[in-house]
Amino acid sequence: MADLSKMFRANIRQYGMLVALILIMLLFQVLTDGILLKPLNVTNLILQNSYILVLAIGMVLVIITGHIDLSVGSVAAFVGAISAILMVDMQMSPWIAVPISLAVGALIGAWQGFWIAYVKIPSFIVTLAGMLLFRGATMIVLEGQSISPFPSGFQKISTGFLPDFLGGATMHNATLALGVVLSVILIFSELRNRRIQKKYEFEVMPIGFLIAKLAAMIAVLNAFTYILANYEGIPNILIILFVLVIVYTFVMKKTVMGRHIYALGGNEKAAGLSGVKTKRVTFWVFVNMGVLAALSGLIYAARLGAATPKAGNLFELDAIAACFIGGASAYGGVGTVIGAIIGGLVMGVMNNGMSLVGLGIDWQQGIKGLVLLLAVGFDIYNKNKSS
Amino acid sequence: MMTDILLEMKDITKTFPGVKALNGVNLKVKKGEIHALVGENGAGKSTLMKVLSGVYPHGSYTGDILYKGKVCEFKDIKQSEGLGIVIIHQELALIPYLSIAENIFLGNEQAKSGIINWNDTIMKTKTLLNKVGLLEAPNTLITNIGVGKQQLVEIAKALAKEVELLILDEPTAALNEDDSENLLQLLLEFKRQGISSILISHKLNEISKVADALTVIRDGQTIETLDMKKDQVTEDRIIKGMVGRDLTNRYPKREPNIGEIFIEVKNWNVYHPLHSERKVIDDVNIHIRKGEIVGIAGLMGAGRTELAMSIFGQSYGKKISGKLVKDGKEISLTDINKAIDNGVAYVTEDRKHYGLILMDDIKRNITLASLNKISRNMVVDENQEVIEAESFRKKLKIKTPSILQKTGNLSGGNQQKVVLSKWIFSEPDLLMLDEPTRGIDVGAKYEIYSIINQLASEGKGILFISSELPEILGMCDRIYVMNEGRITGEVNGKEATQEKLMKFMTRTGGSQHG
Incomplete structure (x- = not known):
């Protein structure tokens, strides 16, 4: 029993949020008279949150390296728009259009990664610029209009x-x-x-x-x-998510690349002096973020069946909040893919639950803000206590 | 006579966890004198001044401070400054993007109900700048003036606080000769106006020039106070006071087994990474034999760390030129991976900031520089990792409940053992150690010395940088001395004495290869 409590205390942050997620689910299960865990609602929960969870996976890597990416919502919208032009306007097959769209995401990531890793402009500024730049670009390529409908085969990604x-x-x-x-x-x-x-x-x-x-x-x-x-x-999207979580958890936990990402975020100078190619690692983390932002944009476009200029608005904040609720540190070096997913689910279940009990969007926003603050406050309180 | 004494510090003792930094130190400063405070790096000079200025508040030390005959119990710097005791630190504390006037009156603004009177500020700044002989407009930004002038601004700032006792910590360390001379003249001028100074300096010629009295501190104790006029004070006399202690059995015995020369550094030049016109390493030539422990002695800022880091994958400096020869072949270590692959390792001076990932556990820190040794197809074998880390824990006697312990929770000695493990695991031929025992208690020091001896006996070349002369003398087969980026002397370990080394260390302009 002593071992068990020791184990629990050592991993309080990880288990803590899992326990919180379960409690929140139970709370809303009661408040909604059991609607929350009805098959239809659970399926909806997955579909509604999939694109945020995909972003959170990329974002947690960015945050572990000690950076931030504010542009992901705009990048998702931009890639969604590009894919619509390819598939709707140009009648291209999804089998070709999807890889092209992901490549566009990679290019955008490389663009931002270049400024951050090699020119050393703070990521906050580079991605704030990217947020404006790609939102603008989205509106330009869409000429302010929505483009629809996507071919049904493509929509199956999110609806099948x-x-x-x-x-x-x-x-x-x-x-x-x-x-x-x-x-x-x-x-x-x-x-x-x-x-x-x-x-x-x-x-x-x-x-x-x-x-x-x-x-x-x-x-x-x-x-x-x-x-x-x-x-x-x-849902098809759950399979995609499952594969992403497995692959990224494996990369972060078991591979040299993962080690280098954690080391870079933990202490950039010490990592550099131990032979970690800090610039290159930072660059690739942003390329990866670009690809996942593109994927998120495709999933969203497929779910909506249309590319709109407003797509992806404020996605970046949900993804960032998911990472921090899931135990990532704003100072870098700490965080897990699984944690980010749990954080994303906490936000998702709260959104869904509060909507079901009929709370307005105004209250939802406020309560989510408080949950983010309390989760991180709890984290810091624990750290101070243990040191 | 009693009124003559401005400041008296009596029996000051200050302990940090595990270390007695000051042990019954006494210091008496007369009114209107320039009192020099000398001692080796880490002797306790700065700690003593921090006690005096209230950085370490009353209660965190024992002993009494009497200022103008009254007992003082400073809780913070504000209180000591209120009585006219002002300290100017070695690293200047000016805000680069504020003007001279704003800096001088920072925290002491010329204001009424929170609104700054700029006319007053500028007027007073002009008067103060005149006093220190600085001809710059009060609105000039600090970042636009040189270090020498910045030092003068610091002094003007002290004058603005109506200073009576001015403490300067290595004020001329970063200054050229003209600026230094200028500053010393200013101190003499203040003395005529009745302002006393405490001058901490390594430059003995400067002390001989201006000081009236001199107190030597060694190992946190007052050794002696000399009257510069009455006593026959020569530089040799001061050096003897600073270093004169016996070497007892603090260093493990070792039978040197020295092979042939395998590392040569030839005509090595390095420039400052930001100020690319400043030469930091100036035509250095050194060599290291297999199984040899080679020391590099020097004062702070002599360029020892810069030399080691520029060799280690060019991790410091710009426009690096010169040759690096290993086993007769010229090698080019343009990045750290090349250095590691070529069997060169460097244990940093500052383990917390440059050596360890404090939030990571012991095993991850040990394997970080050599992950390829425990991974296949880029996948880390975590079981193998545990085994390797565990073997280092046993071999180097890292005291920890488990290798899963975060390195941030370890003591200094154990942290250093983790850093050593990391680099030993990379299997280097040349291991450069930068202040490997700084901030470590005596027992752990002995263990680290033993590890170093063991590595040398395995045929590795060791480059040992240290500011503690006894350590250099106790450990090294051969010693280079550096000053101002140059090698100013090379001494055989057996023939070396602290006096000899200290002479080379303080030699400016120096000849090559003494």
């Missing part, structure tokens, strides 16, 4: 669902099957880890703990797929 190849009548069987498959993968990977750690003679979690932990994770996972299966199954 995984086809039920198992042909369920009342339930979406493929979704349930996927839940089971993932559970099995989870068990095997945990056991494999444990075996390797034992081989190295490291201390491992007592088997009882491991079983409890796995049981909890599998229960949550299958409850989630069960809820989704009761509606239309797994």
